[in-house]
Amino acid sequence: MITNIYTLSRKEGWQRWADAPARVRPELLAPKQITKLGEDARADYNDARHDWHANFGILKTPQLAAIHDELDQIVATNRQDPDRIRGAAVIDALPGLGKTTIANTFARDFDRAQRRRFGDLTEEGHERLPVFRVGLTSRTTLRTLNRMICEFYGHPGTDRANAAQLASFAVDCVISCQTRIGIIDDLHFIDPNRRDGIEVSNHLKWLANELPVTFIYAGVGLAERRLFAEGLTGDNAVMAQTARRWTRLELPPFHVGDQAGRRHWQSLLKATERQLVLTKAHPSMLVDLADYLFARTTGHIGSFITLITRGCYKAIRTGAEKLTERLLDTIRIDEASEAARYHLQAGFQAGKLTSYRNTG
Template identity: 50%
Template sequence: MNGGSVLQPGSLALSRKEEFKVFAESPRRSRPDLLTRKQLKSLATQARADYDRQRRQWHANIGPVKTPQLTELHEDLWDIVDSNEQDGDKAKGAVAVDAFPGLGKTTSVPPFARDFHQREIEESGAFTSQGHERIPVCRVGLTGNTGMKDLNRAMMEFFGHPGQTRGTTAQFGRRVLDCVSSCEVRLVVLDDLHFLKWGQKSGIEVSNHLKWIANEFPVTLLMVGVELAKKGLFGEGTNGRDTALAQTGRRTTRFGLRPFTIDTEAGRREWRQMLLALEQRVVLTDKHPACSRMSCRTTSSPAAPDTSAR
């Protein structure tokens, strides 16, 4: 709960429903005007400070760029989420975004969750038929010590449930189920799943708990992590421990994010278009005009902007 203060986009951690709602429903940032050197020098002291602050905030939040990789992932996620609208007596498939660090997993999933939130609110309204606040998405970040009770507590913290401090694991689970059902959650995002120690007791507990969520909750699980296959989530082991993990893996559709490559013409073209998109978004005085897609040769390099005016 925010204690009555107004949440600003720069202070969001997406660990509570109020924060995620601000993230999902706030207007997109507007790019500051591109001023000439003369216009920049003519600004009064306070106006120049405001303009510089706007540029800093814009550049710090310049992404994500809608790359082909991002588009492909979102199309796949929509296919899975939309196919999970079967009745509640059927277990729903889960999704895992599993890729190496630095490829944009954490960057690509929140925009999808935001778009899903907006679609659900537009189609069904801000409140359920029972008068509860509609919360289409629940996002939880995991740590290396997360067990079943910790996972349930983190989910209750997202909803601001008053019973998040005391209770048994089973009681926490029932409270979470009540929150999810009452608020008609349809997508649960579990970020940093690689922090779990899958080969130890806590990993088995959480794996079984994920199966319980898939069976009992009317939601799609969207799990995000690094090298989840190596950690055993998709393993097909023969002993009891590996079999428990494999059952979760068989219900999970795994997606990755392919890196940019420049060893083919198509790869060079994709990389160039991303650089051009970034160049067009950068707000710098006297920067070189970005080339258009049609007028630039794909084998040349984008002109670097003049960064002398800051």
């Protein structure tokens, strides 16, 4: 809906998201009840279900819980005085595994706790903003990074300042608003082999030195891109400060190679089933499709949620009101999942793979 358009890269959008109450799950109506609804009422009910299925909340997967625990430990122990360097966390994983979601939800919980404990205003009367968040782009430079931080806070001098002035404004905003966590998303856009990439990487170290915050970075394939080595090679790589300051948190996809992996996959399916509002859904609707759903999504939570969301939309629109293999076969998702689908399906059909728990 148009009223829900906002961005987490501005303080107003972040606060709106952080303060938003939990969504109310639409009532599950029986098929006969839906047929008795008028045309407008039925359209409104279906629209509410579409909105719910696209936003039914964060599934607390084992991966999310594990990284939240790690982040909590890192943030809680970063109590150093301003003259000492705080360690940073970096969530490094393949696309579609929920890096951004994990970082944002952890920071949202922290934001709520800080404002609940200390109030919405600082003692000096400034807005208390426990978290700032920015997302990098492929053209991020030192100046644009500073500008994005200032834009999050809504600093009035953002448009006419140079890089040094923007850096000073950013420091003032963080300190005045008593910010404690800074999220830098899409860190993989920094190329440590390019001049502007080295400048941004060095500037991140400067910000870590100057700001009393814990940085949480998220990106794709950061180790492979040698971001931790800052582009240095051979013996020079030991001179890289990043690898000593950042704690790398890996985020694996779901797998079905052992009992624990199969148990986690089944738990995800059961938790998702409980969220769906389809009139002809039945217990184990998704669990019965465990192999199929894994083959379709390769165990990537982002691909899985996309398939379920689009499947629910079509199930409601067509009147099927349940998810079946036949219906889901008509839904296309990301190309990476589609490319791996038939190889995985062959493994399941040959008995080399299974996502069902061994109860024997």
